[in-house]
Amino acid sequence: MNYYLVDYENIHNDLDNLINNTSNGDSIVLFYSETCKNISLDVISNFTSRNLKIDCFKVITGTKNALDFQLASYLGYLVGENKKAANYYIVSNDKGFDCLCEYWESIGVSVVRICAQTSVVKPVLKQNPPKTKKEVKKNNKVNNDITLEEVKEIVKENSEAEFIVDVLNNSKEKTEVHNKISKHYKDSKKTGILYKKLKPLFKEKKIK
16 A cells, blocks of 8 residues: 655645556545645545545644654654555655655665655665676676666566566656556565665666
């Protein structure tokens, strides 16, 4: 299951692209405040037509970054309730959430930040050093394709390695890679660990 925790103050009415990338049964959690509380009927219609669960929380204001704190707190509650058996997305343009994503990924929970208008995953972990020119030449690759040999260093089983190669070579964005792996394994912990191991390959394939 996918949970989308929406920083509605930050992205406001820019939800159409997000909704179009959800699946039936996914859960949308909207955090809003007194200054940003209106939502169009078209958006509500899109929610219901895709069988999405939606919860709305009005933020208790009074301190700076109140929404951020309450969203982060609710994320922790969801992780505890679901025992890591879900994927979590923070929908916001606020880069301050990246350290939160990094923390959860470090303990095997799949949490990534995306922008509603582009659904582009923002990098939350430091990239491993790129391969040297000698290593790239040794692989003898064409058009920057990821090779089976590279993936076998991460995934030992041939059938699984072939699946990962196909995902990497036919994806343009990190969100696309993450979603394909998540749907294949249906295990958020395994997805998070594998996604982290695959990150060094993103730069070679120019996956953004």
